[in-house]
Amino acid sequence: MKKITIDPITRLEGHGKIEIFLNDEGDVENAYLQIPELRGFEKFCEGRPVEEMPRIVTRICGVCPGAHHIASTKATDAVYHVDPPPAARKLRELFYCAHMIHSHVAHFYALAAPDFVLGPMSDPAERNILGLVAKVGLEIGSKVIKHRAYAQDIQAVIGGKATHPVCGLPGGMSKPITEEERKDFEEKAESLVEFGKFGLKLFDDLVLANKEYLELITGDIYTMNSHYMGMVDANNKVNFYEGDIRVVDPAGKEVAKFKPDDYLDHIAEHTEPWSYLKFPFLKKVGWKGMVDGKDSGVFRVNSLARLNVAEGMATPLAQAEYERMFETLGGKPVHATLAFHWARLIEILYAAERLLELCQDDEITSPEVRTIPTATPDEGVGVIEAPRGVLIHHYQTDDKGIIEKVNLIVATVMNNPAMNMSVRRAAQSLIKKGEVASEGLLNMVEMAFRAYDPCMACATHALPGQMPLEVVIYNCKREVIERFSRL
Amino acid sequence: MRNDNIKTLILGLGNPILRDDGVGCHVAMALKERLQEPEVDVLEASIAGLDFLDMLTGYDKVIIIDAIQTGEGTPGQIYRLNLEAFNATRHAASPHDVNFATALELGNKLGLALPSHIDIFAVEVADTSCFGEECTPEVTEAIPLCVEMIVQELRSTTPKI
Numbered sequence: 001m002k003k004i005t006i007d008p009i010t011r012l013e014g015h016g017k018i019e020i021f022l023n024d025e026g027d028v029e030n031a032y033l034q035i036p037e038l039r040g041f042e043k044f045c046e047g048r049p050v051e052e053m054p055r056i057v058t059r060i061c062g063v064c065p066g067a068h069h070i071a072s073t074k075a076t077d078a079v080y081h082v083d084p085p086p087a088a089r090k091l092r093e094l095f096y097c098a099h100m101i102h103s104h105v106a107h108f109y110a111l112a113a114p115d116f117v118l119g120p121m122s123d124p125a126e127r128n129i130l131g132l133v134a135k136v137g138l139e140i141g142s143k144v145i146k147h148r149a150y151a152q153d154i155q156a157v158i159g160g161k162a163t164h165p166v167c168g169l170p171g172g173m174s175k176p177i178t179e180e181e182r183k184d185f186e187e188k189a190e191s192l193v194e195f196g197k198f199g200l201k202l203f204d205d206l207v208l209a210n211k212e213y214l215e216l217i218t219g220d221i222y223t224m225n226s227h228y229m230g231m232v233d234a235n236n237k238v239n240f241y242e243g244d245i246r247v248v249d250p251a252g253k254e255v256a257k258f259k260p261d262d263y264l265d266h267i268a269e270h271t272e273p274w275s276y277l278k279f280p281f282l283k284k285v286g287w288k289g290m291v292d293g294k295d296s297g298v299f300r301v302n303s304l305a306r307l308n309v310a311e312g313m314a315t316p317l318a319q320a321e322y323e324r325m326f327e328t329l330g331g332k333p334v335h336a337t338l339a340f341h342w343a344r345l346i347e348i349l350y351a352a353e354r355l356l357e358l359c360q361d362d363e364i365t366s367p368e369v370r371t372i373p374t375a376t377p378d379e380g381v382g383v384i385e386a387p388r389g390v391l392i393h394h395y396q397t398d399d400k401g402i403i404e405k406v407n408l409i410v411a412t413v414m415n416n417p418a419m420n421m422s423v424r425r426a427a428q429s430l431i432k433k434g435e436v437a438s439e440g441l442l443n444m445v446e447m448a449f450r451a452y453d454p455c456m457a458c459a460t461h462a463l464p465g466q467m468p469l470e471v472v473i474y475n476c477k478r479e480v481i482e483r484f485s486r487l
Numbered sequence: 488m489r490n491d492n493i494k495t496l497i498l499g500l501g502n503p504i505l506r507d508d509g510v511g512c513h514v515a516m517a518l519k520e521r522l523q524e525p526e527v528d529v530l531e532a533s534i535a536g537l538d539f540l541d542m543l544t545g546y547d548k549v550i551i552i553d554a555i556q557t558g559e560g561t562p563g564q565i566y567r568l569n570l571e572a573f574n575a576t577r578h579a580a581s582p583h584d585v586n587f588a589t590a591l592e593l594g595n596k597l598g599l600a601l602p603s604h605i606d607i608f609a610v611e612v613a614d615t616s617c618f619g620e621e622c623t624p625e626v627t628e629a630i631p632l633c634v635e636m637i638v639q640e641l642r643s644t645t646p647k648i
Contacts, residue, residue, distance in 0.1 A: 038505065044618035059504045059533060106537055110585045129585055129593055141597050149541050162542070163532045 016454075018445065020427050020473045022481075026435070029476075031427040033420050033449055035277050035412070045406045050079050050377060050397045051170055053406075057393070058164040060408075064455065065164050066099030066155060067386035068393075070241070073168025075393040078261070078380025079401070080170040080373035087366035088172035090358055093241040094185070095158040095167070096384070097355040100240055101192060102151035103387035104303075104344045104351075107453045108199065109144045112341045115447055116207045120216075121440030136206075147195040150188040154355075157181055172370030182365050189356035193317070196349030200321055203345055208328070218329060221429040222337040222448060225250040225292045226418055227282055227299035230306035231385045232257075237314040238306050238350065240385040246309045247282065249294045252333045256284065260383035263392055267409065268297075270417075279417045280409065290421050298417045301389025302452055303343035308333035315357070318350035337422050340451040377401040386411045388453050412455045422448040431473075442471050442484055494547040495645070496602070497522075497637065499531035501554055506619045507562070507612035507626045510633075511552040514608070517634045526645065536585045540594045540601070548644070549602045550637055555609035563625035564611040565633050606640065608633055 016035055023029040038060075045056065054072040058065035070092055077084060084092070110129045117135055118127045126134070133141040152162070159165025160174060167174045177185070207213045216222070232246045233239040245263070247256040258266055269278040270287045281287045281297030288296045299305075307326075313319040325342055326332050358364055377400075382393045389411030396405040426448035430441050473482040499515025502508045512531040519529040534542065543549055555566065570588065585593070594601045610633060613623045621627065 038616050038618065040618040044504065056504065059502055065533075110537065128589055130589060130596070133593065133596060138597060141593055145537070145540060145594075145597060145599070148537060152538075152541055163534050163538065 016470070018423055018427075018449075018471045020431065020445075020471065021478070022431075022473065022475050024476045026433045026475075028424070028428040028431050031420075031424040031445075032274065033416075033423045034275060035416070035454065041408070042406045045403050048403050050076055050395055050401045050403055053393075053395065053403070054168040055164070055166050057408075064099075064103060064386055064388070066096065066102075066159070067384060067388075067391055069159070069165045069168055070096050070099075071382045071384045071386070071391045071393045073170075073382065074242075074384065075380050075382030075395050076168075076170040078382060079377045079395055079397055080380070081375040081377075082171035082371050082373040084172040085366075085368045085371055087176065087363050088369040088371075089242070090361055090364055091158060091173050091177065091369060092168065094355060094358040094364065095155055095165070096241050097351040097358070098151045098154035098158075100351040100387055101196075101348055101355070102148055102155065104348045105144060105148050105151070105199075107387075108341060108344055108348075109140075111450060111453075112344075113202075113206075115443070115450075116210075116213055120444050120447060121438075124439055124443065127443070136202075140202075143195060143198065147192055150192060154185050154188060157185075169370065171373050174369075176367045176369045177365055179365055182359055186356065186359040189352060189359050192352035193349070193356055196345075196352040197317065199345045199348055203342060207342075217336050217338040217342075221426050221444075222422070222451070223335050224300075224337055224418060224422055224425065225294075225335050227255070227285070227294075227297070228305040228308040228333060229282075229299045229301050229390055229414070230309040231383070231390065232310050233314065235314070236311040238310040238312075238347070238385075239314070240351070242384075245383065245390065247299065248309050248333060250292070250333070250335070251294065252308070256282070260392070261381045263381065263383065263394075263409075267392075267414075269409075275416070277413050277416045280414050281417065290417050290424075292421065298421065299414070300418045300452075301411050301414045302340055302387075303347050304334060304337075304340040305389060306385060307343045307346065313346070313350050315350050315353035317353055318346055321346045321349060337448060337451045340453070344453075388412055388455055389414055410455070412452070415452045415454065419449045419452050419454060422451075439484065445471070495527045495641070496543065496546040496549045497527060497529045497552070498542065498549060499529075499552045500534065501531075502533045503531070504618055504620055506614045506617055507610075507622045508554050508615040509620075510554050510610045510612060510622055510626050510630065513622065513630050514552045514610075514633045514637070517630060518637060521634065521638065522641075524645075527641070536587070536590050537593075539587060539590045540599060543591075543601055543605075544594070544599050546602045548604045549606070550640070551605065551607045552633065552637070553607065553609050554612040554615060556612060556615070560611035561625070562611050562613040562623060563629040565629055565636065566609045566611070567636075568607040568609055570605055570607075608637060 018033050020031045021029045054069050057068035057072045060068055114127045114132050118131045156162045159167050227249055229247045231239050231243045233243045244257050249255045266283055267280050268283040269280050282299055285297035313322045377397045379396045391411050392409040394407040397403055426445045430444055471484040475481045499511035501511040503512040515529050515531040610629050
């Protein structure tokens with residue numbers, strides 16, 4: 001048996017990279033975040049029946065299969081010009097609330113919380129969920145695993161498959177839920193609401209009660225005055241499943257509100273020669289480069305963006321937490337990038353409350369979960385709020401429903417300009433005069449983009465089991481002076 | 488659905504529409520056709536981190552098949568690894584989730600009924616960045632070999648298979 005060492009540096013494909021360039025004085029001239037992109041998805045889809053898309057897209061990404069599945073299913077509704085019956089819409093939303101919880105919980109407890117609970121500069125060997133459990137107690141680990149499993153169970157029952165749902169069809173869902181399933185979901189949802197409250201209490205005790213952390217959150221290093229984009233319901237409350245897309249400027253003023261179908265009138269994409277990913281911007285404001293402020297078309301999506309564009313949360317406990325966050329951080333909108341974590345916790349609570357409401361809806365067990373499409377298929381757009389932000393699926397087919405064109409804009413790409421700017425700002429603030437950058441300092445640079453919960457390509461499962469990240473620092477002669485790799 | 492007597496899980500990991508990345512799924516699908524024994528569950532999924540815990544809990548023995556890029560091997564080469572191969576990779580810096588070793592250690596700390604024995608078969612891959620349902624030729628050739636290795640492995644520990 002050959003013994004091998006697994007070295008992520010050699011896994012260049014699927015490899016996130018931060019490059020930091022220093023000037024003559026040793027200060028940061030510029031910094032770039034590179035995220036690899038997978039190739040050929042559009043071509044892969046061409047020629048396939050559009051109703052296969054919801055099942056194919058769950059394979060794009062091992063992290064958010066539920067988000068792609070629902071966005072794609074909504075796009076197939078639009079392609080076939082069919083409205084799903086109310087029970088199907090509610091069932092999709094119920095499934096989707098569970099998905100949101102599942103994703104947000106992993107991000108907060110496994111990735112975000114260790115930076116705060118153990119400290120941003122703490123030993124990286126302990127700055128992880130094991131360190132968190134060691135410090136806060138085993139029961140927190142059990143709570144996390146239990147509630148993630150609840151969210152997963154709900155998705156598996158409705159989705160028909162544990163990790164790659166197959167339930168969405170043009171015009172509805174493949175099957176209704178039974179009264180027994182509903183009852184089980186309801187019990188789980190009640191527990192998830194308590195878990196949502198627990199998360200916010202934990203954030204209070206461990207983060208907000210610490211003056212240093214509060215200063216870190218509100219400080220200059222992690223601040224960016226951008227536009228924000230997110231989905232809202234008819235009352236301008238946060239909605240993950242359906243609604244209009246609202247955009248606010250850095251002062252919080254609404255500058256656009258549009259139907260998902262009209263996304264091309266509002267979102268354009270800039271390209272840079274050094275990046276695989278595009279740089280979306282607000283078409284009507286224009287691309288002014290990677291700068292913030294109201295004249296720049298750079299916008300942000302994801303949790304904090306959703307809360308910033310909305311006028312509140314549609315459930316009572318989440319609404320109270322929403323008010324408290326904006327009050328604590330000095331009003332709306334909040335530009336503190338690290339507050340994405342706080343907003344994520346508020347969204348867990350909202351998703352759990354909404355889940356419970358849907359479980360108690362009389363119509364949720366209705367067998368009427370499908371409207372059979374009769375119109376000729378042609379073109380359609382499906383938009384939802386993925387855990388990471390606005391997710392757009394746009395398909396064009398021939399009159400038999402065979403895919404001719406596919407356009408996807410995923411949330412991580414929407415945040416690409418902002419993530420680059422956040423990384424640069426953090427690097428410029430933290431690395432001065434060529435001082436040797438410590439692992440802790442670089443972790444603080446990484447915290448700037450970790451807040452966005454980016455999805456870096458999709459091969460995350462490949463051994464060694466997590467996406468490695470490399471940080472490279474160059475001097476003014478473009479020579480590599482430091483290279484850190486995250487194993 | 489799981490049967491209480493079933494204690495071995497064969498889990499193929501990967502993305503079956505991302506060329507070589509899906510090699511673990513292809514091996515698992517081939518094994519599923521080959522193995523009819525009720526004592527063995529065969530699954531395939533694109534998952535990572537904490538999701539492993541949900542999937543592995545309750546099994547005595549698990550065989551995982553996945554893609555690997557060591558940078559040194561030739562495509563199609565098959566490695567047999569155990570958990571010690573992952574001991575160096577425990578930071579929480581992943582943008583998504585914790586790694587496998589961390590997830591297992593957490594599961595053990597929390598007292599979950601995790602398998603006492605985990606074997607990993609990893610296939611050296613070439614192309615994991617283009618969409619497509621077929622692996623590259625060298626990796627395709629490795630699929631039946633890997634299937635055979637796993638069947639032999641099962642036979643050595645479970646004679647009736």
